[in-house]
Amino acid sequence: MDKKKKRELVKKLKAEAFAKEVEAMPISKEDLGDLFDWLDRPEAFECDHSLKQTLEFLNNRDLDHSIIIPWLNEYGGYCDCEVLFNVEDKWEDFISQ
Secondary structure, eight states: OOHHHHHHHHHHHHHHHHHHHHHTOSSOHHHHHHHHHHHTOTTOOOOOSSSHHHHHHHHHTTOOHHHHHHHHHHTTOSSHHHIIIIIHHHHHHHHTO
């Protein structure tokens, strides 16, 4: 297999894998973007190494935190600042589309 075909195959496989990740998202694209905005608001909080702000957002939207929190953890979101930095880093391009 030549290099061009190999690159195309790798690109296709990565796109398929990401499509599966998107399909498994337990939160809408819009709500996830709003969560990032909430955590990054001007009157920002100092992270207390909990998910207090994230849980407040999810509860205010009546979103199921029992499935969303484990999903955030998969992407390194174990506290509010990690949701903002780790999870947003993974999903920000998708959110801005």
